[in-house]
Amino acid sequence: MLELKDLQVEYGNTKVLNSISLEIEEGEKVGIIGESGAGKTTLGLSVMGLTQGEVGGQIIFKGQNLLAAKQQDWAELRWQQIAMVMQNVDNILNPGYTILSQVAEPIIQHENLTKSEAIFRAERLLKQTGLTRAKMKLYPDSLSGGERARALIAMALANDPEFIIFDEPTAALDFLTKEKIATLIKEVSKEKTTLIISHDFFLLKELVDKIAVLYQGKIVELAETEEILQKPTHPYTRALIRSYPTMHRTQELQGVRRGNKEHAGKGCPFYARCTQSLDLCALKEPQLQKMEPAQRFLACHRDGIVEVIRTRGLTKEYTQDGLFTKDSFKAVNEVDLSIKEGEIVSLVGESGSGKSTLAKSIAGLTPHSEGEIIFKGESLANWKQKALEFHSQVQMIWQDPASSFNSKLSILEILIEPLQIQGIKDKEIRLKKAKKVLREVYLPEDESFLSSESTSLSGGELQRLAIARALVLEPKLLIADEPTSALDPGVQAQVLKLLLELQNQEGLAMLFITHDIALARKVSDRILVMYEGKIVERGNAVRVINRPQHSYTKRLLTAANSF
Amino acid sequence: MRRVGLALVGIILIIAIFAPLIAPYTPTEYVGQSLLAPNSSYLLGTNDLGEDIFSRLLYGARTSVSIGFFTALLATFFSLLIGVTSALFAGVYDLFWMRLIDALLAIPTVLIIILIAAFFRVSLWGMIIILSLLSWQQGARVIRNQSKSLLKSNFILAAQGFGAGKLHITLKHLLSHLLPLLSVQLLMVFRRAVFLEAGMSFLGVGDPSLVSWGRMIRQALEYIYLGSWSWWLLPPGVLLTLTILGVVLLEYGRDSQRSI
Numbered sequence: 001m002l003e004l005k006d007l008q009v010e011y012g013n014t015k016v017l018n019s020i021s022l023e024i025e026e027g028e029k030v031g032i033i034g035e036s037g038a039g040k041t042t043l044g045l046s047v048m049g050l051t052q053g054e055v056g057g058q059i060i061f062k063g064q065n066l067l068a069a070k071q072q073d074w075a076e077l078r079w080q081q082i083a084m085v086m087q088n089v090d091n092i093l094n095p096g097y098t099i100l101s102q103v104a105e106p107i108i109q110h111e112n113l114t115k116s117e118a119i120f121r122a123e124r125l126l127k128q129t130g131l132t133r134a135k136m137k138l139y140p141d142s143l144s145g146g147e148r149a150r151a152l153i154a155m156a157l158a159n160d161p162e163f164i165i166f167d168e169p170t171a172a173l174d175f176l177t178k179e180k181i182a183t184l185i186k187e188v189s190k191e192k193t194t195l196i197i198s199h200d201f202f203l204l205k206e207l208v209d210k211i212a213v214l215y216q217g218k219i220v221e222l223a224e225t226e227e228i229l230q231k232p233t234h235p236y237t238r239a240l241i242r243s244y245p246t247m248h249r250t251q252e253l254q255g256v257r258r259g260n261k262e263h264a265g266k267g268c269p270f271y272a273r274c275t276q277s278l279d280l281c282a283l284k285e286p287q288l289q290k291m292e293p294a295q296r297f298l299a300c301h302r303d304g305i306v307e308v309i310r311t312r313g314l315t316k317e318y319t320q321d322g323l324f325t326k327d328s329f330k331a332v333n334e335v336d337l338s339i340k341e342g343e344i345v346s347l348v349g350e351s352g353s354g355k356s357t358l359a360k361s362i363a364g365l366t367p368h369s370e371g372e373i374i375f376k377g378e379s380l381a382n383w384k385q386k387a388l389e390f391h392s393q394v395q396m397i398w399q400d401p402a403s404s405f406n407s408k409l410s411i412l413e414i415l416i417e418p419l420q421i422q423g424i425k426d427k428e429i430r431l432k433k434a435k436k437v438l439r440e441v442y443l444p445e446d447e448s449f450l451s452s453e454s455t456s457l458s459g460g461e462l463q464r465l466a467i468a469r470a471l472v473l474e475p476k477l478l479i480a481d482e483p484t485s486a487l488d489p490g491v492q493a494q495v496l497k498l499l500l501e502l503q504n505q506e507g508l509a510m511l512f513i514t515h516d517i518a519l520a521r522k523v524s525d526r527i528l529v530m531y532e533g534k535i536v537e538r539g540n541a542v543r544v545i546n547r548p549q550h551s552y553t554k555r556l557l558t559a560a561n562s563f
Numbered sequence: 564m565r566r567v568g569l570a571l572v573g574i575i576l577i578i579a580i581f582a583p584l585i586a587p588y589t590p591t592e593y594v595g596q597s598l599l600a601p602n603s604s605y606l607l608g609t610n611d612l613g614e615d616i617f618s619r620l621l622y623g624a625r626t627s628v629s630i631g632f633f634t635a636l637l638a639t640f641f642s643l644l645i646g647v648t649s650a651l652f653a654g655v656y657d658l659f660w661m662r663l664i665d666a667l668l669a670i671p672t673v674l675i676i677i678l679i680a681a682f683f684r685v686s687l688w689g690m691i692i693i694l695s696l697l698s699w700q701q702g703a704r705v706i707r708n709q710s711k712s713l714l715k716s717n718f719i720l721a722a723q724g725f726g727a728g729k730l731h732i733t734l735k736h737l738l739s740h741l742l743p744l745l746s747v748q749l750l751m752v753f754r755r756a757v758f759l760e761a762g763m764s765f766l767g768v769g770d771p772s773l774v775s776w777g778r779m780i781r782q783a784l785e786y787i788y789l790g791s792w793s794w795w796l797l798p799p800g801v802l803l804t805l806t807i808l809g810v811v812l813l814e815y816g817r818d819s820q821r822s823i
Binding site: 360363365387388390391392394395396398400403404405406407408409417418420421422469473 | 716717718720721722723724725726727728731735736739740
């Protein structure tokens with residue numbers, strides 16, 4: 001019904017929309033999501049022909065390119081066939097007229113009806129949207145936000161259009177009102193084609209079949225609603241979902257990270273904020289492409305969020321040769337796991353379940369017996385040729401921070417050791433990097449602190465120093481082996497918060513090892529439960545906590561609940 | 564106790580270093596009549612060759628200290644080299660050295676020395692090398708065991724996590740933690756070497772021209788019937804005892820300090 005082809009909108013020199021291509025079939029309901037300033041409203045307005053910017057490309061409505069059409073023709077379509085529910089802001093309704101007359105106005109203008117007929121129809125529409133007769137006679141000032149939203153919907157419906165654009169229909173409304181408006185939208189758009197613009201994933205989940213994610217005027221991902229919510233593929237989509245409060249997530253909210261790179265103006269719009277960007281991303285803009293096999297369109301040079309580590313059938317067997325017998329025991333038994341960039345996976349299990357052995361195998365510190373470890377698409381056997389590079393990208397944080405430092409070294413020496421090993425010879429650079437990570441973990445960076453010994457630090461400070469040291473090489477995968485179990489609860493909370501903050505900022509993939517399922521619940525995207533060397537349960541953190549399947553998980557949860 | 568040890572060792576060291584300044588005569592020079600009793604010009608008398616015993620005593624300290632010092636250095640270096648590499652490379656290499664050490668420790672030292680004495684004339688440096696080869700084994704085993712347990716510690720695992728190689732781990736982490744062990748080792752080998760050198764010289768192994776306490780005792784014994792033992796036999800014996808006692812006290816002081 002509506003097709004956008006390479007749509008561009010510029011205000012002055014600022015490109016607000018950048019080659020948008022989108023097809024909406026008759027009866028289809030499509031959502032557009034993005035942060036404020038992404039160009040969502042401009043997109044709606046340009047379909048209406050109401051934008052003040054320079055518009056390029058094609059807007060094809062029922063086979064007719066509106067941009068090529070005369071203003072006259074477009075005006076005829078507007079409100080009659082394409083209508084828009086304007087964003088519900090304070091001055092959107094004319095304060096000088098009653099609601100009823102404002103809804104009647106377009107009817108009078110576009111259809112050959114008498115005033116009283118028009119008012120009768122307006123009344124019916126307003127009633128349909130749930131406003132009482134008394135309220136219709138009021139001026140906009142006297143209405144609540146929810147009521148104004150209803151009035152705006154009624155206005156859009158005035159000429160019975162086939163295609164309706166809703167621009168942030170529920171912004172700034174409370175949950176209950178939002179729910180009512182959502183029901184209303186569902187009802188009125190039943191036989192229509194709709195485009196719903198919102199920053200609210202869960203409104204869209206209710207109302208649309210597919211969602212396009214808009215970032216800085218560009219569609220970065222487009223897929224069926226369920227698909228996109230369950231498996232966001234573009235890093236920006238996932239960040240958006242993570243920043244939205246919901247009952248389906250137990251973790252703290254995370255904002256979309258701030259950019260840390262200069263954006264050259266060309267290349268991928270998300271480049272500056274992306275943690276997995278390549279050099280290519282700064283130079284060439286990725287095009288929206290169909291991803292196989294899923295019905296999904298994505299604009300990303302890296303084909304979406306990359307998988308940092310994967311293990312297949314990972315097994316670590318310890319054998320003890322006796323005189324007549326051969327004792328063997330599998331500390332890690334056929335473990336499959338996968339962690340994506342920016343994802344936190346918790347490994348939960350009691351002591352002796354093989355968690356630490358698994359961690360050491362993945363970190364390349366102990367050879368595994370069978371199976372495969374694949375880091376950034378390459379098997380560990382290949383990485384052996386470039387071990388130094390591998391170790392610079394995989395870092396561990398140890399359970400007991402004090403023992404992970406050489407007590408004979410000063411804090412500065414501890415921090416620059418990884419850099420020395422990695423062959424960074426310039427003292428200035430090493431010092432700069434050491435100071436940077438100290439700032440990140442909120443430790444002092446003055447001379448006297450740098451030259452003091454690690455033994456003079458408290459438990460919390462030690463673990464923060466350990467985190468700083470792990471980050472000094474800017475790793476891609478961080479393995480945290482019980483990083484807070486040696487700390488008291490107050491300090492644990494601080495350290496954990498810091499760790500998560502840095503994880504989000506750097507886009508680290510993190511394997512978080514803990515015996516504490518309650519802690520795992522607060523931290524992770526997914527939980528793996530390990531028992532006697534095997535992964536007995538895996539899944540989304542909320543699912544594992546709320547609907548555990550394996551008896552061992554249930555036992556862990558019961559134990560956690562009783563404290 | 565540590566202080567007493569330090570004082571004793573200090574005095575011996577001063578004697579050894581400044582022997583040419585303190586000694587009234589050259590130790591191998593014929594200065595007068597042989598077999599004189601102590602008098603004002605020959606503090607401890609002269610020996611059968613007319614050499615001044617006091618001067619020989621002072622120069623004897625040089626021999627003991629330099630043999631002790633260089634043997635300690637060399638043997639500890641062997642211990643360190645073999646101990647650390649065995650721990651680092653493990654496997655067959657480790658097995659080889661550890662079994663070899665077991666075998667070497669089973670052979671009595673004195674027996675080897677007597678055998679060598681039967682066939683060779685050994686110079687000062689030859690003595691140092693022989694003593695070193697006889698003194699590294701125990702140290703190597705101790706260092707290997709300590710290194711092995713250090714290698715399992717978290718800070719070394721952490722360094723490996725940054726991609727550290729064996730050399731980096733040895734230089735940056737192992738050595739600093741082996742230092743106390745090395746100093747114990749140095750003292751122990753020093754003491755043993757001083758004692759063994761005296762023993763070897765007493766048995767007649769080694770260069771006869773070497774001025775050594777052990778040799779003095781041997782020579783004095785031949786003339787014991789003259790009653791010269793109190794100025795010829797006793798002084799080297801006492802100095803030898805004091806040197807060894809000094810080192811023992813130092814070692815003991817170290818240990819008790821560490822346990823505090």
